[in-house]
Amino acid sequence: MVQNRHFPEIHGNFGFGCMRLPMADGHVDYDEFNRMADAFIGAGLNYFDTAHGYLGGQSETAIRDCVAKRYDRGQFLLTDKLTDPYFKKEEDIRPFFENQLRWCGVDYFDFYLMHAQDRNNYRKFKRCRAYETALELKREGKIRHFGISFHDKAEVLDMILTEHPEIEVVQIQFNYVDYEDASVESKKVYEVCEKHGKPVIVMEPVKGGSLVNLPAEADRILRALNGGSNASYAIRFAASFPQMAVVLSGMSNMAQMSDNLSAMADFRPLDENELAAVRRVNDIFHSLNLVPCTSCRYCVEESECPKGIRIPDMFASLNAHEAFHNWNTGYYYNSVITGEGHGKASDCIRCGKCERVCPQHLPIRELLKNVAKTFEK
8 A cells, every 4th residue: 555645644545535425215325334434444544534515414424323433533534624504604613613523423533624615715714714713623633634625726726825824735626537627727726736735635536427437439448458447547547646645536335445445455656558548538528518517416405406406417417418329318317307396407597506506616507408408308
């Protein structure tokens, strides 16, 4: 296993992202999560990542029941986050933080991040002295490392890191499709982290699963390497950069865990032949003009859409239609709108709540028009 060059307490360079845990009947499947956590820790790894908004709060309590109650505290590291919707003023932050400790079943967090920072919510975090409060908690021993997760342009990150040199780590979206993308600026954002000497935690290395189920031509390119899975190439791409401390993967079943462990328990960077193949796959992706949704589900879990529109699932149906041209993509769309309280794309009332919380800053209201045009003929 590789030695973590940035944080020696982190074993290896691979982390368990707990935003997409196994589910059964609307609840976290504890039996499957137990097996996954056991396999992860059994492989010598120890970094878990969560936030209160993940799975409507179930991610934190599942970590309490499946990790914190079953393992000694020294056997795992835990990251949690302060998220915009859960505080309105400075006085709200400490009580929320104490609740997070209780929900997770721990008495300190190894890493605590100001969540999803961008030019807009950064103003609120400043106004509410969130950074100062987090640093006070660190001095009290309730936080070991202080950082941010980030979703905006490189110039905004440069401003935040200049104003707050005390930030120890930055979590960014980084994958081979977004690397040169002008709307995400993964490469430029990473270079800002390098400039300020900040270690990086990677989120969305497989872009919400988009880099797993590839279009046929792209899939053939990676399979011709006769090596790992599509996901393994994406995760190893992200981990191959020197400033990366941890690459997170949101895994929802034991098969995904096993596949990721096969690539990362004994990590090796992509070689030149693999990098060339990834670049060809990237070119194919950019030629398809797909919706760059990562299925983080903030738009449905935090915006409280008044029409109950399952936005990420609709975008997944639209992307499948564009990438694979399958005749049955319409059936997938119909399954998305099946059930009480689930609106069609055309039911959108254009309130904009979803766009205000979208980390990708997508024009969701306009994109839903495309969905309706495609599937609601």
